[in-house]
Amino acid sequence: MVMEQYIRAIAGTFILTSLALGHFVNPYWFLFTAFVGANLLQSAFTRWCLMEIILGKLGVKKG
Numbered sequence: 001m002v003m004e005q006y007i008r009a010i011a012g013t014f015i016l017t018s019l020a021l022g023h024f025v026n027p028y029w030f031l032f033t034a035f036v037g038a039n040l041l042q043s044a045f046t047r048w049c050l051m052e053i054i055l056g057k058l059g060v061k062k063g
Helices: 004-024 027-046 048-057
Strands: none
Touching: 004 048, 027 048
């Protein structure tokens, strides 16, 4: 997998996990869902993504 695929998989996992936690554990977990969504939105406009930097340092190659 390349970096874009990892970022999409991680974001999707975070969103689905936080939705499940918000439903079954505590509604405050929905704030984490909003945080992930806001980061995806800002990265679309600024072309800056923290997860891209983290994955780059872990040696994941860009597509």
